Amino acid sequence: MTVLSDTLARTRAEGRAALVGYLPAGFPTVDGGIDALKAMIDGGVDVVEVGLPYSDPMLDGPTIQDAVDIALRGGATPKDVLRTVEAVAATGTPTLVMTYYNPIDHIGPERFAADLAAAGGAGVILPDLPPEESSAWLSAADPLGLDSVFLVAPSSSDERIALTTSVCRGFVYAASLMGVTGVRGAVSGSARGLVARARTTTGLPVCVGLGVSTGEQAAEVAGYADGVIVGSAFVRRLLDAASPADGAAAVRTLAAELSEGVRSGASSRARASQ
Numbered sequence: 001m002t003v004l005s006d007t008l009a010r011t012r013a014e015g016r017a018a019l020v021g022y023l024p025a026g027f028p029t030v031d032g033g034i035d036a037l038k039a040m041i042d043g044g045v046d047v048v049e050v051g052l053p054y055s056d057p058m059l060d061g062p063t064i065q066d067a068v069d070i071a072l073r074g075g076a077t078p079k080d081v082l083r084t085v086e087a088v089a090a091t092g093t094p095t096l097v098m099t100y101y102n103p104i105d106h107i108g109p110e111r112f113a114a115d116l117a118a119a120g121g122a123g124v125i126l127p128d129l130p131p132e133e134s135s136a137w138l139s140a141a142d143p144l145g146l147d148s149v150f151l152v153a154p155s156s157s158d159e160r161i162a163l164t165t166s167v168c169r170g171f172v173y174a175a176s177l178m179g180v181t182g183v184r185g186a187v188s189g190s191a192r193g194l195v196a197r198a199r200t201t202t203g204l205p206v207c208v209g210l211g212v213s214t215g216e217q218a219a220e221v222a223g224y225a226d227g228v229i230v231g232s233a234f235v236r237r238l239l240d241a242a243s244p245a246d247g248a249a250a251v252r253t254l255a256a257e258l259s260e261g262v263r264s265g266a267s268s269r270a271r272a273s274q
Helices: 003-013 030-043 062-073 078-089 101-107 109-118 135-144 158-167 190-199 215-222 232-240 244-264 266-273
Strands: 018-024 047-051 095-098 123-125 147-149 172-175 206-209 227-230
Touching: 003 018, 003 047, 018 030, 018 062, 018 206, 018 232, 018 244, 030 047, 030 078, 030 232, 030 244, 047 078, 062 232, 078 095, 078 109, 101 109, 109 135, 123 135, 135 147, 158 190, 172 190, 190 206, 215 227, 215 244, 227 232, 227 244, 232 244
Parallel strands: 018 047, 018 227, 047 095, 095 123, 123 147, 172 206, 206 227
Antiparallel strands: none
16 A cells, blocks of 8 residues: 555545645746645645646646746756655655656656655656556556556547556546646536446546536536546636735635535435445
């Protein structure tokens, strides 16, 4: 069992989904980002994703692209990502790095895994690493107890889902729709079916991301998924804030709203299991 597995087992025992919150490191500054992530935890986030700023975030929509651009123009580096992970993980909250694989490949899987483990990181989410090409990373990460999370999508075949979940550690990331990240008015109707399909191939928790931005949407997803992943909505609160302190207060408020949502979704989970 890892710290991530322990947390997801606890939320499941509580009869609710976990709330997973994302922000890129270095946004709005390195220290400001750390404060915002801690504010999210204070508001009720169970698991944290720290984004590694990357110059070609092909799966991210304009909101996260704006935040990543601010981080990069501010000089954010992989060392700042690790400093952010260390500060956030010190709260006892499982802290993963969300990153495209190119930076890991450039640094070296063994070195990146060792540095992440030394910083107290729980693992990584790898949105663009095909499971067929994951052996080098997994051979570096698994011995250090780092969980590696891969994505499945509505377009994934049953065979593809089975292959992807077989290399997942910690949880499976179910992308609720085809497209880039971003706030949307409603959660894709394909998400529930994707979760069900993934569960036929693995006993790992299945968490849903892309498009959740309100407590009501969080409650809806929490009715059938093991975790609710929110990124763009948190980023938007920081982008719209007049100051870093106001931004931290805004993400704390949103986290509390979303946390209430995942807890209210517990009743529908209970009905579904009967």
